[in-house]
Amino acid sequence: MKEPVSTGKWIKVSVIAISVLIGVGGGVLYFSRPSAQQPDAASRSADMSPPAAGFLETIAGNVTPPGAAPEGMVWIPGGEFSMGARDPFDRQDVVGMQATTDSRPIHRVAVDGFWMDETEVTNEQFARFVKATGYVTVAERTPRQEDFPTAPPENLVAGSVVFSPPDHAVPLNDHFQWWSYVKGADWRHPSGPGSSIDGKEKFPVVQIAYEDAEAYAKWAGKRLPTEAEWEFAARGGLAGKLYPWGDEFTKDGKWMANTHQGHFPDSDTGADAHEGVSAVAQYPANGYGLYDVGGNVWEWTSDWYRPDYYGELASAGGVARNPSGPSESFDPSEPGQAKKVHRGGSFLCTDQYCSRYMVGTRGKGEVSTGTNHLGFRCVQKPIT
Numbered sequence: 442m443k444e445p446v447s448t449g450k451w452i453k454v455s456v457i458a459i460s461v462l463i464g465v466g467g468g469v470l471y472f473s474r475p476s477a478q479q480p481d482a483a484s485r486s487a488d489m490s491p492p493a494a495g496f497l498e499t500i501a502g503n504v505t506p507p508g509a510a511p512e513g514m515v516w517i518p519g520g521e522f523s524m525g526a527r528d529p530f531d532r533q534d535v536v537g538m539q540a541t542t543d544s545r546p547i548h549r550v551a552v553d554g555f556w557m558d559e560t561e562v563t564n565e566q567f568a569r570f571v572k573a574t575g576y577v578t579v580a581e582r583t584p585r586q587e588d589f590p591t592a593p594p595e596n597l598v599a600g601s602v603v604f605s606p607p608d609h610a611v612p613l614n615d616h617f618q619w620w621s622y623v624k625g626a627d628w629r630h631p632s633g634p635g636s637s638i639d640g641k642e643k644f645p646v647v648q649i650a651y652e653d654a655e656a657y658a659k660w661a662g663k664r665l666p667t668e669a670e671w672e673f674a675a676r677g678g679l680a681g682k683l684y685p686w687g688d689e690f691t692k693d694g695k696w697m698a699n700t701h702q703g704h705f706p707d708s709d710t711g712a713d714a715h716e717g718v719s720a721v722a723q724y725p726a727n728g729y730g731l732y733d734v735g736g737n738v739w740e741w742t743s744d745w746y747r748p749d750y751y752g753e754l755a756s757a758g759g760v761a762r763n764p765s766g767p768s769e770s771f772d773p774s775e776p777g778q779a780k781k782v783h784r785g786g787s788f789l790c791t792d793q794y795c796s797r798y799m800v801g802t803r804g805k806g807e808v809s810t811g812t813n814h815l816g817f818r819c820v821q822k823p824i825t
């Protein structure tokens with residue numbers, strides 16, 4: 442998948458040409474009410490078949506939690522695992538290859554144990570942070586003239602990027618046909634001034650730039666996960682599977698994640714019971730008790746993005762212990778844009794355009810850019 446909404450270049454062009462982009466039309470998110478029935482540990486599905494070629498078994502670390510779990514967090518035991526992605530079964534098409542090329546080679550990694558939020562940070566959790574600190578997110582701040590010296594002052598308005606689907610099929614080579622920079626879009630108004638998070642307290646907070654996520658994590662006494670920690674946790678103890686629950690996209694005929702059904706980008710049928718973002722924990726948890734590590738909203742990690750980083754780790758040989766990413770960002774498609782790694786995919790992922798709900802695949806995002814399909818969750822090291 443190409444992540445056009447995750448780049449500073451895109452956002453800068455949007456700010457400069459905002460009057461044109463708003464003319465494309467603001468998107469509207471469709472939210473569904475949470476199901477009254479929540480999955481529990483007994484409902485978690487796990488495919489225990491042998492790992493795929495190139496993957497070795499996961500060796501779990503200390504599976505016994507070091508004391509009581511912090512509220513809303515689960516213990517991730519750490520250990521050694523094979524990190525990376527493989528092509529989907531019977532899939533050698535463009536989408537499958539684009540989703541996995543920067544997630545290779547498969548390499549061996551070890552991470553120490555940690556606590557992790559069982560769900561993405563929700564609107565009500567983020568609201569408590571804002572109330573306690575008075576924090577103002579990047580999307581709520583008016584862009585400064587010194588940062589955009591060629592932009593007309595009237596175009597420097599606070600806002601963010603919103604999925605704005607067309608009402609008809611379009612070629613998939615021009616993301617401006619379904620993304621818009623919308624004045625007034627922020628975490629309280631995910632798709633613009635006409636939207637609200639009222640009644641959606643249990644939905645993941647979105648329109649979050651990287652520094653917003655970092656600020657929340659610091660306030661909560663936590664931090665953002667490294668990419669390696671995120672993947673180890675998302676795999677839930679399974680080795681080499683396509684998805685956090687196994688190798689089949691649905692399990693016993695049931696949807697396992699909030700993704701896009703229908704024709705992308707113009708029609709989401711909501712066959713998985715949700716059109717657009719859903720409340721957290723609407724699908725079964727993975728083997729470690731984590732919800733929504735595939736689909737719903739993308740999640741920030743702390744690693745800078747480079748497509749060649751896995752190659753660097755693999756060439757060093759042995760097992761990479763607690764890797765924290767490269768020292769700087771580089772994306773050949775947009776040199777000069779500082780990007781962090783995204784993980785997990787979102788409600789917009791589909792095999793027609795983006796198949797990055799596959800657990801080993803990677804996304805990327807410019808650090809000052811939020812969207813209405815991007816959130817985060819936090820981790821915390823045990824007290825020793």
